[in-house]
Amino acid sequence: MNTAFNLDDYIxxxxxxxxxxxxxxxITSILATPKAFRYCIDSMVDIYTDKTIDAVAAIEARGFLFAAPFADRMQIPLILIRKKGKLPGKTxxxxxxxxxxxAEIEIHPDDVPSGKRVLLLDDLIxxxxxxxxxxxxxxxSGASVPEIFGVVGLPFLNYAAVLDPVPIRTLIQYHSE
Structure with missing residues (x-):
């Protein structure tokens, strides 16, 4: 991972x-800049390569953009979490x-590996x-969430209290508006 890379320059x-x-x-400027997007995916792979993650679940829609290449690189399943009415079949x-x-979100419970560890990912927390x-x-659906990952975190909005006790990791945090 390139520690000299300044992700803030691309947000x-x-x-x-x-x-x-x-x-x-x-974060669309990250997506429009291949080196910034690659930095994010490479960083995620570096972080989770030695951790037991059996699948990644992503939040519609920007979370999908980061989770899909991550899932491919990690060779793990990708689980989609979508707005109500967007997934066919049993949800x-x-x-x-x-x-x-x-709001309301849905998941295909059959896509979730029972008894396994699912990393939950979104672009911004x-x-x-x-x-x-x-x-x-x-x-x-029968799995556990060992950690939540976001490219960007806004801890001043107190997400840690809402998501407790699940650990949260981000690539960059902003501490005030």
Whole structure:
């Protein structure tokens, strides 16, 4: 892993989006810059190569972009966690609170390897509500979540309290808006 690489240089900060007073941390500039995207995937592989991870579950939609190449490189299954109504067949669903609304996500329980360790991944960890609901779906499906990974973390939004006791790891953190 390149320790001199500054990921912050590739995260666009957009003031007043999606609402006035909110500073939005936009990871699309990582995706538009191959060396930044490669840094993220290489870093994830470096972090988890010697850890027992049997699958990776990702949150729709930006989480998929990081999880798919990671799953391929690690040779582990990729489990999709999607908004309600987007997965066909048998699903489990979980309702939860967003900052400004209610939401619901689903998972195919048959895709979750029973009794195994599933890394939960998203592009950005903010309040932790979606990841908490996703953790509950994975556990309800018979697996465990040994760790949650996010490319970007916003710990000032107190996600650690919401996701406790699951350990959280990020590549970069911002400590205030």
């Amino acid at each position: 666009r900060k957009v003031p007043d989006f999606p609402n006035k007073g909110v500073l939005f941390y936009d 489990l669903s979980k309702k939860y609170q967003l900052e400004y609304a209610d 903010a309040t932790g509500g979606t990841l908490k609901a996703a953790t509950e779906l994975i556990v309800q």
